Amino acid sequence: MNWSSLLPALLLSLVPVVLALGALFGIRQNPASAWRIAQGATLIAVVLSAALLGLGLLGMLPAVSAWWQSAPLNLIMLLLANFIGFVVVRYSATYLQGEPREQRFVGLVQAVFAAVSVTVLSNHLLLFLAAWLSISLAMHQLLMFYPQRPRAALAAHKKFLFARAAELCALTAFVLLYLHHGSAQITTIVGAYTTPGGALSASEQVAACLLGLAALIKCAQLPLHGWLIQVVEAPTPVSAALHGGVINLGGYLLLLFSPLLLQSTPAQALILVVAGISSVLAALTMMTRISIKVRLAWSTSAQMGLMLVEIALGLVELALLHLLAHSCYKAYAFLSSGEAVQQNLQRRQAPAARPTTIQWLVAGGLSIALVTGLAVLVRFTTDSSAFDAFSPWVLLTLALTALLAERRSQGTEGSGTAFFALAALIVTAYFGLKSLFSVLLPTPEHVPSLWADLWVSGLFIVLFVGYGLQRYGLHRRRLQALNTYFYAGFYLDEWVTKTTLRLWPHDLPSRIRAKQLQSASREVSL
Structure with a gap:
């Protein structure tokens, strides 16, 4: 057994394994112990991610293995995701204290960031897609943390359907690339496009366009943006995790396959038109809103659109810088949204x-x-x-x-x-x-x-x-x-919602009124 090649793979696997174990053991404990385990697991994940990034920059990690890749892009994204996860868990331990489902939250949030870690490190198409699907399914459960809220249920339903559409686009693109290159290794596929060659084949053009479409859907670009605005019904830590560590994975997908994208004019045009218009409209719509969390959600849609435009222009280093800055800022903005209300009032008074x-x-x-x-x-x-x-x-x-x-x-x-x-x-x-x-x-x-x-x-x-x-x-x-x-966002979301519910009906919980809660509490007391 070649330990020199096996050891780096084990080190890379250790990050998602620690988070997965934290989720499994924590959910079986009482809330106080579950939070301590989660904070310890996420802190270990951050330290390991930082150490791996240092080793990678020093050239002490092989850039490629059968299942993992440790290029600077992968290791930077790994550190970013786990840093956001650690901050969210630390904040949630106080924010969700006493909630009836807090142990479920502890397990799910660690599962989300364990799957994110696998996604950003994976070097195999199937592993990438499986981890991407796991992120979406775990995040769906977090978005339904308050299942009795109609807007939360509607947003989660739309996101569930749109996420499946994005994953279907990615799956089709991956199959086309696998058939063309005869390999499921991401580095092998991307390496074939690092030097400009001849014209792309029809299957490669279709694969590039499908990857662009998957990123547009995942990044909540117009008109499929409404779920991102409505998920503010979920707890604030869920919004911070979504906006800071999950939604940017559409941009990561394009960064990963940017050599292919930059040789496909149709794919670039698709992203420049859709993401460009979305970015402008979302930014101007944001300025009309008063709710802090809603403004932040519109801002995320605008920023994701701008990041996709940067990638389509070939400015991948600027897009990565944008992704890192936006993730950290947006997680901070959501977790400090209470202070943002006071700051907004002061700004409006001056x-x-x-x-x-x-x-x-x-x-x-x-x-x-x-x-x-x-x-x-x-x-x-x-x-x-x-x-x-x-x-x-x-x-x-x-x-x-x-x-x-x-x-x-x-x-x-x-x-x-x-x-x-x-x-x-x-x-x-x-x-x-x-x-x-x-x-x-x-x-x-x-x-x-x-x-x-x-x-x-x-x-x-x-x-x-x-x-x-x-x-x-x-x-x-x-x-x-x-x-x-x-x-009103040009009423695009209303049209999408009607169409979605017509094609895929979903029973939404009825809105609970204050009088109903009061009468229910009286019946319980009697």
């Missing part, structure tokens, strides 16, 4: 002062100067194609323009020098982090087509204009009417 035309022009000029300076610096320091797309520069310029123009709002008073320094720091961080992740995640040389760059840049401009109109133009009657449609 509305932004409307910038003048001169202030917008000055902010735009400064932003263009900053971004242009960075672009010149990039050309002198690197010849990587990671910076060739101009749409990210457009987005960075527009974001800095809004930041600098609104610097004199009542809630964010500060000197122009401080805000200019902050803008310069953002520009520097963008260059530094993007360069770092381009080293950690080597990708095939890919320059996005002109039409793709123009399309994405146009979407960013529409988002910028829509943001300005939402902030400062709602006194106009026509914009108020349009804003009503944005608030």
Whole structure:
């Protein structure tokens, strides 16, 4: 037996095994013991994930084995998932204390992150798909933590059906790739596309499009987004686990198969159109909502769309950076949503002062100067194609323009020098982090087509204009009417819900009213 090859595989297997054992032993204990076991198991998983990442970066782990792969992408995702799992468990131990089904929650949340660990490490198509299915089934049970809530039951029903559709797309794509390459090893399949070759066959084009469709469904892109907005009925830790560690796996799927995707023009077009439009509409709809958790859910749909667009443009290192930052931020935002309510009230009591035309022009000029300076610096320091797309520069310029123009709002008073320094720091961080992740995640040389760059840049401009109109133009009657449609999400979810329930009926629990609860409690007391 070759221990030098077996030991790394055992180390990689140890992370999901620890979480699975924690779930099995914890669910048999009393609640206090179950939480202690869960916290210990998730902490061990985090430490092991960090150690594996360190060993991987030092070149002390083989990148490929029969069932596992330990490239930087896999190990970074492993550490991210288990860090989110540890934070969620620590928070839930207090949040769910005394709940009648808390032991069930302890087991399910560990099962979710054990399956996530298998997914991000798997090097076999069947293992990947089985773990992906396990995540969805365990998450379905968490979303039904309060089964008596009609909205929670409806959201879980829709997610269950959409998840099966995404898995069917992935299964079909995997079968096509297996038949074409004669191998179920993910690294073997992806390795065939790392260097640009001839034109893809029809089966490869179909497989790429199906993978893109699976990612779009998993990432809750419009119009199949409604379940993500409605699952806020579940406990807050479930939302944190979903938004921080699970929903981004659609993006991970595309990151994993990005060499294939970047050689398929139809698949790129599918993602750029659907995810691009979804990102803009979801971001503008988010601005109309008041509920903190609902705003965060719309934000997740928008951010996932932007991440998929980045992958379709070939900016995989930027997409990975985006995925990590969004996961950590969204988990924190949900777990601190109580404080976010107070912060939102303070922000609404100190509305932004409307910038003048001169202030917008000055902010735009400064932003263009900053971004242009960075672009010149990039050309002198690197010849990587990671910076060739101009749409990210457009987005960075527009974001800095809004930041600098609104610097004199009542809630964010500060000197122009401080805000200019902050803008310069953002520009520097963008260059530094993007360069770092381009080293950690080597990708095939890919320059996005002109039409793709123009399309994405146009979407960013529409988002910028829509943001300005939402902030400062709602006194106009026509914009108020349009804003009503944005608030309703253009009624897309209503149409999808009716169609879904017509094709797959589902009995929903009746809404329990306060008077019914009061009468029931009186009967019990008598």
